[in-house]
Structures are given as structure tokens and as C-alpha cells.
Amino acid sequence: MSDRIGGIVDRVRSFMETDVYPIEDGGRKEFYSILPVLEEKRQKVKDLGLWTPAVSKEWGGLGLSLWEFGQVSEVLGRSPYGLFIFNCNAPDAGNIEVLTTQGTEEQQERFLRPLLAGKIRSCFSMTEPEHAGSNPVVMSTTAVRDGDDYVINGHKWFTSAADGAAFAIVMAVTDPDAESPYARASQIIVPTDTPGFTNVRNINVMGDEGEGWGSHSEILYEDCRVPVTNLLGEQGKGFAIAQERLATGRIHHCMRWIGICERAFEMMCERAATREVAGGLLASKQTIHNWIAESRADIDAARLMVLDTAKRIDESGPDAVHIEISLIKFFVARVLDTVLDRSLQTHGALGMTDGTLLSFWVRHERGSRIYDGADEVHKSRVARRILRNYGLRIS
Amino acid sequence: MSDRIGGIVDRVRSFMETDVYPIEDGGRKEFYSILPVLEEKRQKVKDLGLWTPAVSKEWGGLGLSLWEFGQVSEVLGRSPYGLFIFNCNAPDAGNIEVLTTQGTEEQQERFLRPLLAGKIRSCFSMTEPEHAGSNPVVMSTTAVRDGDDYVINGHKWFTSAADGAAFAIVMAVTDPDAESPYARASQIIVPTDTPGFTNVRNINVMGDEGEGWGSHSEILYEDCRVPVTNLLGEQGKGFAIAQERLATGRIHHCMRWIGICERAFEMMCERAATREVAGGLLASKQTIHNWIAESRADIDAARLMVLDTAKRIDESGPDAVHIEISLIKFFVARVLDTVLDRSLQTHGALGMTDGTLLSFWVRHERGSRIYDGADEVHKSRVARRILRNYGLRIS
């Protein structure tokens, strides 16, 4: 760790301890009830000069490299509120990145600046219930040009954080007849108060409907009309643009997961060191030793892989790491799943309650093995690429 | 399967299909809102002559052997409401069993008859937050004799179904100076309207506070006074009596889990056979094949083990199967965990919502690896018993 990023990480870590962990409350509080506290913390982060660390200095951030930000993201990931308080939470972080690189001046003024300032929230509306996320080119939502407008119709779900968001970036088919399936969709900005945009419900996900930033919504687009100036980048480039945010987003996610792992690991050790069971402390049991040692190895391995991938992206861009980006997806998701499970099991009945963050994480991070492409899909993808070196092209 | 039980199982299965699955609604409805429907179904079960199948004919049940009831329990376990509708749900089923064998005539008249009739519900209050469930002899709740009363003080949690229960059977230390730690506690019946009995809260368990039969409560006993005639069995026999219900309860639970497995397995196959992904149907993917085949083997193995154990208990009593009772605990809990996980993963994002029962089960059956002794405890217990054959006694 270089001196620069080491100093930042230390300051972030210290803030987490003094300001973030104390408000966690087992993940019990719903978003709107804790929002006033979060806003107060966000102001404090701004005052400390640590706001939007992933964003370039030009746009008011810290201008960290991906390898540097990864290390911040791990620390922020240690609490469900960390990334939000520093304004580098999904999906806003990805939307910020896309708007920075693809947005028109008008779009940046209207949508990017308030996002960067933390005054509004946004969402990204891609997944459809009728089609597998693993095959994003199959999509039913359409945006039809009508004069100077797009008229959007479609059905999305798992549009995370839509509840209370100021706008959505929607993926919709604009060029159904384009030869390549990858050239058919576009990304279009849709303010959520546009007529025809309906948040049908906050979906109950693993027992929680959630609300605000913590929601995952089902959205209907019914003759939803926006000006063509809301098009993000070029028409037909929806996938190309989505691809861009992917590599960065994967590093963010994976480092956040590692933060969760570290926290759950510490909770496991703490519990083992204090809980009396038949025969002595839990910490005297070899099964617990196995879990501690294997978790330590797995988490260390995960971090080294993700940071190594981040460094390669910093050096050579995301095209150099197609395989690695898939590897870390399923590798870290599995480690997260395993470490959380062991920590919960170590806590016994307590682990299932809201007395710790474990129940919250076990439930909500179950998605890590599903979203952004199920682990199984990434494995096949990796294998196909590797097998090309052996003269094969498997569809 | 003999003809007799085969006929009953067929009738139960048919009732599940016509009357129970249609009301499931993804486990969305809380207990009190669905209770009127459940009561209607219970009446129908009574009319069909299938009520309280696990209970002896003398007490109005079907008088099934454990091996026979196990097969009914599997079918009922296929829905979260099955066992309740047939009045053989935990913890009432265990309380019924204990009251039948240990209750005084007065206790049976006041507590058992209305339970058997399905007019009241009950709970079993043993686990304490301060002590590991794996070491039940360490317990802080006391019941002190005062004249013709016991005065109970203590703190319990995970007293399942306490919300709305008419009475609790409480485990409390009555003989703190008894030489054997197994002779210190007694089981005492405490009506929940007794002054000093407080349901502090329905604990949030894996995201749900639950209510009524679906709750798990934290209970305070503060100078809670009941007549000594509420003692169940002899004073100091609390553990002996608890032990009795254990073997039977384990078979019930395990067969219920297998019912859940079968249902989740069917959902996995159904999903695979209908969901299009990149490259065709999910059902064409070898990873899905592996999950189907391994799940089929695991579930079949689990059922054979549990039914074999049930048959041995029917033939020789629970003392002959100390090892088997622990083996099925951790074996079936692991199968349940794995099959549910695979089925959820096969459903992708949908599996995390309340669009199927999988989210409900994944969350609430996580407890299967914890309650009634964590799997890890049972493994050590099995090993210690086996190692006795090699001349060892390991404490």
C-alpha cells in the first residue's frame, strides 16, 4: 500500500469506527428512518475531504486509481451504510461514472452535478423478469422514436434504489433490426416523475421490502415519453456503455464483499473468544479453528486477486482482464457466502436475529452469486475463453 | 409402504394439492391474517378423519407408528402450513405427547384436551440467550417452591409460537443442589396470562418478526407464580422428560425437512424445464444436471436413513438409536440446506423474492443446522459414542 492511499484508508477506517459502526443497529432501521443520520454523516465526510473518493478530482472526488479505491471500498463495505455515506454506493457510483464519460453537458448539469453533491439518488433499470440476466441481449423493453421524443414501453424489475430516485437510466431496444444483438439497445435517462413511469412495488427480497436506497423495484414503463436529448451516448451503444461500467463495478463490489468478510470474520473470532459452550470456550473447538484458518486464507486470497485485477485495469484497461473479472466474481462471491455462513453458525440462534449484522448480510448478499451474471455463467465464460488457446470456439 | 399408511399418505397428499398449496402465496401472509383460512382447512381435515395423525387413537388421533407418521410428516412438510392444518405442528405436537404420557388428569383436562381440539396453542420455553443450547444443563431460570406455588424467575428466548399461546411449558431449575446436573430442572406449565409472564418481543428472525404460531419470542419470567399442581411429571425430571420427546421430534422434523426438499427439488426441475437462458433451456445445462442428480441421491439417502431410524424406534425404543438420532440431525439438515440453495440459485433473482416459497424456506430453515443442538455438537457426540468401542471415553 502506497503512503498516499494508506493515509486515506486510515482516515476512512477511523471514521467508520467513530461514526458508522455506532449507528448500525443490526441493520434494523429502514432507509428513511435512518436517512437524517446518514445525511449528517455525509456532511461530515464532505468536511473531512473524503467525499466521492472514486470520482476524478476534476469532478470533485479524490481521483483515486481503481487499485487505490478498491482499498477504500473494502473499508466502506464493512458496514451496510459505508458506501452510501461516502457517496460511492451502487448504482449511483456507476451512473456517475457513465454520466462523467458519456453525458452531454446538459445531462451533466441536470443529472450528474446533483448526484455528485448527494442531493438526489438514481437507479439503473436493466433486468427484466421475463428474461435471464445472463443473456442481456434478449430484452423486451422498447424505446421508439417519435418526433423529438423516445416513447418507452416495458417491464423491469430489480431496479435497485428506484424508490425515491430522481431518475433512472433505462436500457431499451431502440434498433431492433440491427444486425448484431449487441447494437440494438440504448441507455436513456428517464426522470422518475415522467408520466408512464410506475414503481409497481418494492419487491420483497429475502424477507425485506426495503425502501429508498435499500429497495429493489418492479417498474412499468407505459408510453413513457422523454426527449431524445436524454439519450446517453450514441443510440445503439447501450451494451458498449454498460460494458464499460462493468469492470469498475466488479472491483467495487468485490472489495465491498471483502469488507463484509473481514467484519464477519472478526465477529466470528470475537464470538468464539467469549462464548462458553459445553467443554469450554467456542474458541477451543477445532471446528472453529478450521473455520478461522480457512476463512483467513480465503479472504486473503480474494483480496490479492481483486487488487491484482484492479492494478491490471489501471495499467492496461479492462480489456486485458476479461478472464480475471469473471474469476473474481465467482471466487469472491463464494468466499463471502462461506464466511458469512460460518460466522452465523458460530453465533448460533443469535446469528439469525437482528442482534448482529449477520442475518442482514446472509440474506441480502445471497444475491452476490446471482446478480451481474450468476456464478455458473461466469465459470462457463472463463472456460470458453481459456479453451480458445486450445483451438476451440465453443458457442 | 404398507397398504394402511399408503392409503393415508395418498389422502393427505391429495388434500395438500387441493386445499393447501393454493393458499400458500409465497409464505407472504402473516399468521393472523391467514388464520381464518387455516381454521377452515383444519375443520375440513377433522371432517376427513385425518386430524392429529400422530396421536394415539385413545386420544382421538390415527394412532400411527413413528415410521408411519414420518411418511405423513414428509407430505405435510411440503407446505409451511401443512403440519399446522393437521394439528401436528411443533411445539404443540411435542407438548401433546408429553401431556399424554406425563400429565395429571387435571392437566390433561385443562391443557391437553383443548390442544388436541385445536382450540388453543402452546409453547415450550427452554432456550436462554445467556447459555448455549448445546449445553442444556446450564440454565439460569429458577422455580422456587413457596407454599403450594412455584415462583419462576428467568429469561428465555426462541420460545417459539409464544405469541398467542395459551400456556408455556417452562424448563426451570427447581433442585439446584441435586448431584447430577441432569436432575436439577423441572418442567412446569405456565398459563401465559399469569402475572409476571411477559412476551418482551417477537424476535426478528432472518428478517421476519413473525406473529402467532410463526413467532419466536423473548420471554421474561418475573416472580411468575403457578400452583405446584402445574408441575409436569416429577420434580427434577425435566431433562428426562425433555429427552423423551426428542427422538420423536427429531423424526418429525427430519421428515418435514425432506418434504421441503422434495418440493424445492420439484421447483428446481420445473424451473429448469421452462427457463430460457443463453444457449437454451436451463435444463440443458450440465451444472443443473449435477444439482438434480446429487439432490435426488441426497434426498433419497436422507429419507431412507430417517425412516430406518423411525422403524428402529418403533421396534426397540429411542435408546437403541442414540447415534442414528444425531446422524439424521446433521445429515438431513445439510441436505436441506444444499437442496434449498440449489433450487434458489436455479431460480435466480426470482428465488430471492416472495414469488416462490424458496426465500421463506432458505431463511427460516437456516435454523435447522442450529436448533436441537448445532450440527457440530451432534458430530462430536456421535464420534464420542463410536470411539467408546475403541476403548475411549472422551469428555
Place this chain on the structure above:
Amino acid sequence: MSDRIGGIVDRVRSFMETDVYPIEDGGRKEFYSILPVLEEKRQKVKDLGLWTPAVSKEWGGLGLSLWEFGQVSEVLGRSPYGLFIFNCNAPDAGNIEVLTTQGTEEQQERFLRPLLAGKIRSCFSMTEPEHAGSNPVVMSTTAVRDGDDYVINGHKWFTSAADGAAFAIVMAVTDPDAESPYARASQIIVPTDTPGFTNVRNINVMGDEGEGWGSHSEILYEDCRVPVTNLLGEQGKGFAIAQERLATGRIHHCMRWIGICERAFEMMCERAATREVAGGLLASKQTIHNWIAESRADIDAARLMVLDTAKRIDESGPDAVHIEISLIKFFVARVLDTVLDRSLQTHGALGMTDGTLLSFWVRHERGSRIYDGADEVHKSRVARRILRNYGLRIS
């Protein structure tokens, strides 16, 4: 266990203890050097009236059902020499079965009787190095009719026990133009002294070339000419006949594996109970407890599944258990692999030497996950059959 088979199993178990275990010597002795001892033991088994237990009484065996013989097979499997000493070792047992049901009187006189008497050995020559065993219909060996002879040409390997065998049953394509690929091959008896039959080498398998019954040979058939009367059953029925021996053979193998598991399990417990390590006996370590408990559960599950399948075959024939026959293949093979691995690990360095049977078994039973169809093939096969119930036919 019925009284009849219980008595036989007890007698076999007792013979194993007095006569077989003492000659094991860590599997060190090659076949021909230990053969005189084995012959002596075989005579003793004949004298005890326990010879060829799987064979019908008509042909001089005990006439056991498959479910009954399975239980004998388990006990015999506890030693590498058990099945040979009782003359129910592969591949002779399968050849005996086929000759009994398919052989002409002449074939039975010449080949079956001496096999039954233990005077000769035989082999089964099917697998070819150029083709995957999982796809047996693709086969290069041909048998061309020339007058009253077949002229056989081909290349086989893993023709087990060919070294020293009196004859081979060869699978060869006789009807290359038959419509169904399953109707192209036939089984033909080839005495090993036929000109053109060459045992190229005893293949080095996991470090051992083996010899005699313990060998796995590469065989060349070069213009190897045998009379058409050596055809087994009808021409073109090679697969149908092979299929017949499969179900029976699977039960034999699986029960033999379970015998190995039980022996390795006992060795693991014995070692744990006597080996001092840092901190006390190995038996005091929880990791060992986990291995003992999980192995106990897995072995019990395996046995119940195999015996249940055997019983179904006895009752309804092999066509009723297509799925089960595949399930037990991969389930028991995995249990075998795991239990052997744990037992070896418990023995530390000793486990890798020839100081116990573990090294022998770990090496030679590695094949269990490969032969008779790799586990992966069986899993897909099971899944395809199950998915038919969901309206699918996946090729």
C-alpha cells in the same frame, strides 16, 4: 436382515477374520506369489459350503437373492482377496452370470463349469483406448463372419484380469450397418490361446502393473479367428446382454465398496484411539470427530440406498431402477473416495506406505469414479430421466 442371510453373513464374517485378514499383508503380495494361499482358502470355502454364493443352487451356488448377496458382498469387500476366495470376483462373476443365462450347452460345458469350479479365470474385453467408455456404442473392434468363423480385429485395454485368463468375452461390431447403434455389436468368447490374441502389456495402473487376476491389460486382436459357435446369445445383442449384467454388477461393486469403507472407517477409529499427537490422542480432536461422524452417516446412507435398490431389483427387475442404479454409482463412489481419504489422512505418513491397506485402496479404487461410466455421465443420465417428467427430452 432375515435369519437365513444373517447366518450366512455371520459365517462369512467369521471366516474373513480367521482366514482372510491374516494374509493381507498390506496388499503387498502380487497375485501369483499369494495364489497358493488363496487356492487353499478357496478349498476351505468350498468345504464350508459357502462357494460361489451369488450363483443359483442349480449351478452349485447358494442361490442368494441380490439383496442377500449384497450383504455378503459387503463383508467380502472388506479385504482385497475376499471376493476372489469366494469365487464371486469381477469379472468372473459377471461372465458366470452371462454364461448361465445366455450360454449354449457346449459353451457352458467348456467355459462355465471350470469357471464355477474355480479352475480357470476369464476376462471381459470391452473398453477401447480410442473411445470414451461413456459412449459404448462407438467401438472400433470388428468381428467379420468368414465361413464358420468370426475373424476379430481390434484394440482393447483395461481388459481386467486378462493375464492368465483362459478366455475373454469380447465385445465386437458384427453388424456395422444395423440401424440402431445398440444393435451393432455382439459378445464372442475368445480363448486366450487363440492365435492373434496378444496381451500387449499389463498396464501400470496407479503405480502397479499387477499380474494375474490383479492385472488390467492392453490386448490386440489381429485376425483372431474363433468358430461362430463361440457367439454368446444372438448376433447383434451384445449391448442387450451387457446391459443385463450391469444392474447386478453395480450392486456387487457398490456393496464391495461399502465393505472397504467400513474397514477404512474402523482403521480410522482405531488409529485415532491410539495415536498420540500434540495435545493428546488424535481421538480428542474435533476434526477427527467430524470425519468419524460424517463418514458414519455417509456409509449408512450408502448401504441403505444400495440394499433398497437391490430389493427393488429382486422384486421388479432392473428396468424399475434405471435412476437408482446411476444414483448409487456416483453416491457410493464419492463416499468411498472421501472415507478412504480421511482414513489415510488420519494415518499420516503411515497411510501412504504399504503398512496398511489404505494406500492400495486409495490407488486402486480411484477407478470407482471412472469405470462403468464416469460419475459425471451418470449424473447427467439421472437428470435427463427425471426431466422427462417435466416434459423434456434432452439428448
Place this chain on the structure above:
Amino acid sequence: MSDRIGGIVDRVRSFMETDVYPIEDGGRKEFYSILPVLEEKRQKVKDLGLWTPAVSKEWGGLGLSLWEFGQVSEVLGRSPYGLFIFNCNAPDAGNIEVLTTQGTEEQQERFLRPLLAGKIRSCFSMTEPEHAGSNPVVMSTTAVRDGDDYVINGHKWFTSAADGAAFAIVMAVTDPDAESPYARASQIIVPTDTPGFTNVRNINVMGDEGEGWGSHSEILYEDCRVPVTNLLGEQGKGFAIAQERLATGRIHHCMRWIGICERAFEMMCERAATREVAGGLLASKQTIHNWIAESRADIDAARLMVLDTAKRIDESGPDAVHIEISLIKFFVARVLDTVLDRSLQTHGALGMTDGTLLSFWVRHERGSRIYDGADEVHKSRVARRILRNYGLRIS
């Protein structure tokens, strides 16, 4: 990878391809039969200036750092002969290291120089059959001072490469009454032609007795008398000295294992890309995809962990990495085990023969989970160290 080491690695890799892989022959050839070829290759390596790369320039090596040599070791590990041909094979490499740092001038002249020149081989005699390797302070071999001699008596086994070695470094108790059990043993050089030194046998290890450098011997020391000038370092410092070679040796081993993994991985891909099975190429099967992807992730993770640990040792010495040294032991051993198993399974029956190196490696690298402390021991060790941060000292 820096330019310097990158260049060396490239040259080594190229030599492996032209000179080493072609002589492998499936690991079939025993040591003495292939020795003439190996000697020829060793000369070539000397001529290329790549001889003894791990040794300091002062002693004629390349003076590579541990992080640098690790990368060479991986490439050499890709063949069973690689490390031997470059004269950095165990146990000579460790003996060279110890003699370099601890040897007297006389010892260096007599034992170190010919070792460095590749003229003799040596062995390290520590493990005893009667005591667990996990508890090295319990040791029965004694060296009693008698005038200017030590008289050594004891029983060792798994003294690797003893067959044909010129000398052994023996661990023996010299100070049985020292307070600390870690201060009782010393390391003493014993020429193998010393009267009383008997190589009882080359132990059959996983089916091979081996010979020469490929042997693992049982050794008897019976009144074996050597001058006190053969003491290595100070008396009573046996463990301290052994500890020193441990960290380095662990890096060497782990990188060698990773080399094996890479080779087995390539063989798996190659096989998958060429083997036809039912339904097409093996490479079209998703199970194979899973194996390829998971292996790729695991191997990458393993390498990053080991090289990270090596770098830390280079920077801060072995005391800074007590935990990491144990983590990589069990992590990489597990990866090795898994990758070899998958590669063998992908090869089917061929994988069990000597037609590839897989059978050789699966058998001989099984020891990786046992030697230098069984994985289970390292896991407990890691956990105990970590738990110290939570206020615990668990014995």
C-alpha cells in the same frame, strides 16, 4: 515480474520445453535408470549459467531473492525432474542452505562444496515412525557425547533420498534435560557409510519403493559414532536451525506445487479440447467448464498468496509471516489435490495409467497434505495465533 527474473524465468521455461519434458516418460523410469540423462541435463544447465539458482552468488548460485526464486521454482516444478536438474531439489536445497549459514569451514569444504557441485546427494533424517510429525519435540533418537564423538541411536523413517546419499543431517536429542523441549535436540551430520547407519528399506510409498533421490527410507541408527565436529551449529539448537529452513522450504514447495497445478491444468484443457465423448467434445461439457474456471481461480489465488508471502520474507524475514506460512501450506496443498483430481478425472482411465504424469503426481503429491505438518495442524496453529488478538491463549 521484474525484467531480471522475467528473463531468467523465460530461459528456464524454454529449457524445460526443449530438454526436460521430452525425457519425462510418464514418470515411469526409476531414478538410477534415468540418472545418466539427468546428469547430462545438469551439465547443460551449468553451461547455461542457471545452476543452483536459489543459492547466493558467493556460493556459485544466481543469488535470487525468495520472491524471484519462487517464480523459477514454479517453472521447475512443472516436471518431476526440474528441480533436480537445476540442483535445487529437496532435501539438498535445504541442506545447502543450512550448511551455508551454519556449517563450519570444514563442514562446508567436505559436505557443502560437493553438494553445490552436484557430485553427491544428501538427506535429512527427522521423522520417526513412533511419533507424530506434528509434534517434533517428542523424539526418541539420541546422540550421547562420548569423548570427542556423538553416539547416535534411533529409528527414523521418511528420510527422503537417503538411498545413495553421501550423508544425512540427523535430528537427535542431545540435551534431554534442557528445560525447554525446543532446546533438547541438535542437528548432526552423519556420513551414510558410518558403521551403525542402516538403510533398512526404501519404503513403498503409494505403490512405489522408489530408489535414489526418489526414495523415502527407513533408517536405523545403532551406536552410530561421528566426531563432535559434525555438529551443525550449536548443541541444543536443532529446532532453531530447522525452523530457519522451514519458511524458505515452504515457499519452494508451494511454488513447485503450483507448477504441477499449471501443468495438470494444461493437460486437462488439452484433453478436454480433443476427447470425443457422447454428445461431442469433453470441452463442451459444463462440468469441465466448472473445473477449468475453478481451477484457474484457485491456482491464481495460490500463486498470489505464495509470492506475496515470499516478498514479505524478503523484506522482513520469516518471523513476520508465521500465519501466512501456515496458510499457504494448507491452501496450496488443497488446490494441488483438487486440480490433480480433476485433471485425472478428465483423462478417465488413461489418467490412472503411466500414460501421463497424473498418476505419478496424484500418488506422490498426496503427501503434500501430510508432510511438514498435516493441514489440520496448520489450521489450528493459524487459529490460535489469530485468537491471541482476541485475548486468548489456547494451548
